[in-house]
Amino acid sequence: MINKRIAVIGIPGKWSTEVLADHLEQRTGYRCIIDMADVVLELETGQLRYQDTLLNALDGVIIKKISETYSPAADDRLRMLSSLEADGVRCFSPPNQVIRLINRLEGTAALASCDVPLPATRVTESTDAALDTIQAFGKAILKPLYSTKARGMLVLKAADGVKANTQKLDKFKAKHGLFYLQQFVNLGGQDLGMVFLGGEYLCTYARAGDANAWNTTIHSGGKYIPFDPSPELIELGRKAQSCFDLSFTTVDIALTDEGPVVFEVSAFGGFSGAKKGCGIDAAEKLCDYVLSQFEARA
Known part of the structure; x- marks a missing residue:
């Protein structure tokens, strides 16, 4: 038995969160699942509290899931956790690294800068430029910057024509703003x-x-x-x-x-x-x- 207080940041009741908490409890005797929706950050002290648990007093946290879905709010939750490392709480993975992957554009840009092979990708706010990209690619995947498991993604084909694709792009832009287009592979x-x-x-x-x-x-x-x-x-x-x-x-x-x-x-x-x-x-x-x-x- 290792005497460490390590909490799981995740979704209570979800299998992956619960099974990780089970293993930690078996090894350490301590079990704590933290739902970020109920965490309070005291900005004047930098302390984070979840119910009766002071996160800054833990030995460590494992960030298994920050929210049910990716969104700018997930960014905010990770930034709330950034004070923990300054207080000596070990974070697995570090919040500043996880933040880089919540937004699809930031994560892909980091891969491109490391010369990792990616599908051809174009990012723009311009509907005309997006239409040109679809025409050049022939077939493209339009992806929200915040999503998992292909949720919200659309397949756009040049063969469908400018009018049909413009309607799809306008509807997407009203909800998501930026166009992130990746060549269909x-x-x-x-x-x-x-x-x-x-x-x-x-x-x-x-x-x-x-x-x-x-x-x-x-x-x-x-x-x-x-x-x-x-x-x-x-x-x-x-x-x-x-x-x-x-x-x-x-x-x-x-x-x-x-x-x-x-x-x-x-x-x-x-x-x-x-x-x-x-x-x-x-x-x-x-x-x-x-x-x-x-x-x-x-």
Whole structure:
């Protein structure tokens, strides 16, 4: 038993949050799940409180989930947590790193600056420029800056014509503002989730898509299956995740006719894919890693 008070920041009742809290309780005797919706930040002191728990007095926190959905409010929640590290509370992953991945544009820009291969991407507020991009790409995916599991994404085809696409763009802009357009790539029915723990490769699973869906997300009917990547593919995933300093993450990779491309690095990573696709209890592995970091400092 390791005498450390480590809380899980997540969604009470959600499997990934609860299973991580279970492992921590087994190893430390302490269990605490923090819902950021009920956290109070005292700006004059820098203290954060969740019910009767003073977060600044904890030994550490694992940020498993900051909110149910990505939004600017998720940014705010992470900024609230930034004072913890100054008080010596270990954060897994650091809030300032997770913030970089909540906004799709910031995360993709970081990958591009590290020369990670990505689908061709254009970002603009101009409807005319967006129409030109759709024409140049032939087929494009229009993505909200804040979303997960392909929610809110649209497939736009040049063949549908300027009028139809203008209507779709105008409707999207009224809700989301900026146009983030990525060239449509043929996934071949699957894409990959490559899991890293403390920067080290853990496993890879594939998401096999439903025949009726353009994406492979589980939300759209996909399923997890095992996948054995080449050493070169693992190095690509390693390069992508090394653009950020994350305790646990999943790199989304597609195998295209032109070679592999990275879609994104996850802000939090998923336990379910590692469990169902690789037979690995990633929550237990993450718990072991976190506790090893405390032991290394002892």
